Amino acid sequence: MYNPLAIVGSVFLASLAEVGRVFSFAAHAVSHLVRPPIYWRIILKQMWLIGYNSLPVVGLTALFTGAALAQQIYVGGSRFNAENVVPGVVVIAIVRELGPVLGGLMVAGRVSSAMAAELGTMRVTEQIDALVTLSTDPFKYLITPRLMAAVITLPMLVLIANIIGIMGGYVIGTERLGLNAGNYLQVTYDYLEKADVYSSLVKAAVFGFIIALMGSYHGYISRGGAQGVGKATTNAVVSAFIVILLANLIITVIVFGGKG
Amino acid sequence: MTATPKIALSGVHKSFGPKHILQGLDLTIAKGSSLVVIGGSGTGKSVMLKCILGLLRPDSGSIKVDGQEVTTASRSERKKILEKFGMLFQGAALFDSLPVWENVAFGLIQGKGLNKKDAKEIAVEKLRRVGLRPDVANLSPAELSGGMQKRVGLARAIAAEPEIIFFDEPTTGLDPIMADVINDLIVECVKDLGATTLSITHDMASARKIADRVAMLYEGKIIWEGSKETIDTSGNEYVDQFIHGRAHGPIEMQILKS
Ligand SMILES: Nc1ncnc2c1ncn2[C@@H]1O[C@H](COP(=O)(O)OP(=O)(O)O)[C@@H](O)[C@H]1O
Ligand SMILES: [Mg+2]
Numbered sequence A: 001m002y003n004p005l006a007i008v009g010s011v012f013l014a015s016l017a018e019v020g021r022v023f024s025f026a027a028h029a030v031s032h033l034v035r036p037p038i039y040w041r042i043i044l045k046q047m048w049l050i051g052y053n054s055l056p057v058v059g060l061t062a063l064f065t066g067a068a069l070a071q072q073i074y075v076g077g078s079r080f081n082a083e084n085v086v087p088g089v090v091v092i093a094i095v096r097e098l099g100p101v102l103g104g105l106m107v108a109g110r111v112s113s114a115m116a117a118e119l120g121t122m123r124v125t126e127q128i129d130a131l132v133t134l135s136t137d138p139f140k141y142l143i144t145p146r147l148m149a150a151v152i153t154l155p156m157l158v159l160i161a162n163i164i165g166i167m168g169g170y171v172i173g174t175e176r177l178g179l180n181a182g183n184y185l186q187v188t189y190d191y192l193e194k195a196d197v198y199s200s201l202v203k204a205a206v207f208g209f210i211i212a213l214m215g216s217y218h219g220y221i222s223r224g225g226a227q228g229v230g231k232a233t234t235n236a237v238v239s240a241f242i243v244i245l246l247a248n249l250i251i252t253v254i255v256f257g258g259k260g
Numbered sequence B: 001m002t003a004t005p006k007i008a009l010s011g012v013h014k015s016f017g018p019k020h021i022l023q024g025l026d027l028t029i030a031k032g033s034s035l036v037v038i039g040g041s042g043t044g045k046s047v048m049l050k051c052i053l054g055l056l057r058p059d060s061g062s063i064k065v066d067g068q069e070v071t072t073a074s075r076s077e078r079k080k081i082l083e084k085f086g087m088l089f090q091g092a093a094l095f096d097s098l099p100v101w102e103n104v105a106f107g108l109i110q111g112k113g114l115n116k117k118d119a120k121e122i123a124v125e126k127l128r129r130v131g132l133r134p135d136v137a138n139l140s141p142a143e144l145s146g147g148m149q150k151r152v153g154l155a156r157a158i159a160a161e162p163e164i165i166f167f168d169e170p171t172t173g174l175d176p177i178m179a180d181v182i183n184d185l186i187v188e189c190v191k192d193l194g195a196t197t198l199s200i201t202h203d204m205a206s207a208r209k210i211a212d213r214v215a216m217l218y219e220g221k222i223i224w225e226g227s228k229e230t231i232d233t234s235g236n237e238y239v240d241q242f243i244h245g246r247a248h249g250p251i252e253m254q255i256l257k258s
Helices: A004-034 A040-078 A083-124 A127-133 A138-176 A181-191 A194-220 A225-255 B045-053 B075-082 B100-111 B116-129 B134-138 B146-159 B176-193 B204-210 B228-233 B237-244 B250-257
Strands: B007-016 B019-029 B034-038 B060-065 B085-088 B164-168 B196-201 B213-218 B221-227
Touching: A004 A138, A004 A194, A040 A083, A040 A138, A083 A127, A083 A138, A083 A181, A083 A194, A083 A225, A127 A138, A127 B045, A127 B085, A138 A181, A138 A194, A194 A225, B007 B045, B019 B034, B019 B045, B019 B060, B019 B221, B034 B204, B045 B060, B045 B085, B045 B164, B045 B196, B085 B146, B100 B116, B100 B134, B100 B146, B116 B134, B116 B146, B146 B164, B146 B176, B164 B176, B176 B196, B176 B204, B196 B204, B204 B228, B213 B228, B213 B237, B221 B228, B221 B237, B228 B237, B237 B250
Parallel strands: B034 B196, B034 B213, B085 B164, B164 B196
Antiparallel strands: B007 B019, B007 B060, B213 B221
């Protein structure tokens, strides 16, 4: 019973089974995209809840990160008399990595937890069972609209985060570090490539899917009263964080996989 | 007695891991009758209802509604079968993101595709039927007392005029007077609709009021069934202990043994 290999093995198998359940949950939700009715009103409401309410936290995160980044690159760069790399490095770092990743994590903290708490409460108070008895498919009514809303909304949020992040670098760069304002924007523009923007938005959409999936999944399967809902909320956020970071690594390696 | 029963369960088993909840449950409910299943907390009364509704899948056994097997029904067949049902949940299970009237009209709008205006009219009418004034319609469920939530839950259960209604502990958590009000409403609404009902409760006053027949669930099986009038003379010591609420008797001994 206490054979460490057996314990590792059973933990591994349990995790594998959990991954399988998440995948089949996701497949079930996605399959409803092509089976009407589609609840547009709920999708719009969820987009509002996810997007508008996340703007302040995502914006502030991007602003501070862009500013701190510019400061660090300036200090690092000045050792090689290369202060002028600031705009270029800031724009690449923000658009390729920090905008989508930090934006995704901040939204995950807000939205995965809120979804898990809401759906978990609906589960333990039998509201999800009630949906079924009222001829409404809970996946179609609850899960699919949340996934769609998050996939649509996250790219918009990340686009805004990217712009604000670049502005944060710009403000520090021009106001504090004395870089030339016109030159700063020109270099930013020159360094920015279409592929960077596309990859940023693709990452955002994927992260949106992960955020809604983790929130919905853990809420939907929760049981055991208030304690169960609390656990679902924690699990949703932690798993969303880890899966976002893993997905980010995978996309980065695929898109920017060159070694040179 | 050759008529097809409205609902027929035979040999239904359901376990959660090592916990064997239903262990060969047999039950038939004739069309138009009101069966009340009594039994202690945690004996699997709600699990039984959820198996019939397809919310839980039994491990084995047969469940038929109007002679049609539900355990093997396809998704679309099951949807059809579910349209025959209305259910009042133990905690009312109102959708707290929707106002009261949309709760009541939910099955009409989502299930039957009625437009909102007509659905709201019907909802207000159903609310009146359960003794709630029209101005309750626009409140949120969280603003209602427990008794009012139960009434709204009842209005929602009857809104689509189902053939079969399930009541899961309709009076639990209510004061005795409100419990009696709900019992009366249940009896009236059921009579209006001519519906077949299956109720579960451990409230004997409620059982006596709403039942034609009573069955007792114990250790995953129906151990006694009879008409309401015979319940005091059942000669079954489990039933006797339960209806008199005695701490001592065969039921306690079983708990100690395990
Ligand atoms: N989805 C589930 N997963 C695991 N155990 C469950 C589930 N639903 C019910 N149970 C267990 O089954 C038993 C019977 O529950 P229930 O039918 O709700 O009892 P009651 O007779 O009070 O309605 C309880 O021990 C409960 O913990
Ligand atoms: Mg119960």
